Amino acid sequence: MSDHEQLKISIIGTGRVATHLALHLHQQNQKIQYIFNRSVEKAQVLADQVHATAIDDLAQINDTDILLICVSDSAITQISEKLSQINYQGLVAHTSGSTALSVLSNLGRNAGVFYPLQTFSFEQKIDWQSTPIFIEAKSVDALHKLEIFAENFSSKIYQYNSEQRLSLHLAAVFACNFSNYCYDIAQQILDEKQVDVDLLQPLIDATAEKLKRARAVENQTGPAVRHDQQILAMHQLMLTNHTEWQTIYQLMSQGIQARTPKN
Structure with missing residues (x-):
């Protein structure tokens, strides 16, 4: 993946973080492929805004550069287990500040964290350029991909470990x-x-x-x-x-x- 290549991104979740990330990426002309929610109707609402495909089956996700897990902290492990069961091979990153990278250990070295230190609400716009982004990954290659991805949002990008985060x-x-x-x-x-x-x-x-x-x-x-x-x-x-x-x-x-x- 080159520094100027259009990314293909899929998002798990339709809450505040997922919505802000999806809308901003769409504005940056990045390709949003899939929006996942257990309720395909909820997924469709966000998918319509970013010209993505709404799904309720993780096995439908394919050919994606980065898969973002934007769900509650308690649900991250469950999502990770499901991705492992379908043998998902792409780069997966959760967006939690309080969840360690190790919860994605069953996904191998192609796992990471993309954490924007910001408060999110549906009605409030985000000043992404002033928002620090914290990344962590299991491998150098995954970390490099996340760094390139983070540049879509902010120039304030930091490599912090789980304890620091x-x-x-x-x-x-x-x-x-x-x-x-x-x-x-x-x-x-x-x-x-x-x-x-x-x-x-x-x-x-x-x-x-x-x-x-x-x-x-x-x-x-x-x-x-x-x-x-x-x-x-x-x-x-x-x-x-x-x-x-x-x-x-x-x-x-x-x-x-x-x-x-x-x-």
Whole structure:
């Protein structure tokens, strides 16, 4: 496969990751051959958008350069086993951040990982050029193919092993998923008092912007880092009717104080 050859790609799954990958590859004039889903009707919805063939039988996949497994982490092993049973010989890569390459060990040396470190939702466009892509493979040849493939998405391509990738996934849960849940709590607090939640947006933007210039621990502000016990107690009292939020507030405040001891 030369660096400028059009790739032939098939995708297992029709969720958010599969959809974004398929749509972007289609825009890059790459050939999407097959979209697989246990429900061929669901596969057809995505296949129609990228001029692919919808299938519900993995044995139908043939003559594909790269087969992407874009399913839940718990289903990757099952898919790998089915591909092994049909003696699939092409390059297979899963897209999980928290699943080791070893789950594809039954597929031999033609197996790898293609992990975009990004948050995916159906309604939100992805800035692929700013998205880091992490690749890993069982062989040098497979790694080279994945690197060429990744260039369709981003110039930020990294060769990380499974342990490193797992640390990224865990860190991403804190940085993205947990922080978003904190935004959810914040919005609910304001909704209860009929306060406009958009008032928080400049603060959220400024907090994210500061991370470009300094480490998070250096940017920490608020009553916990000041060890302001009066404000901390008042906030916790305000959360009396929301014990879950109160516990989160206490744990986070304690963590901040442990990270930034009082002078």
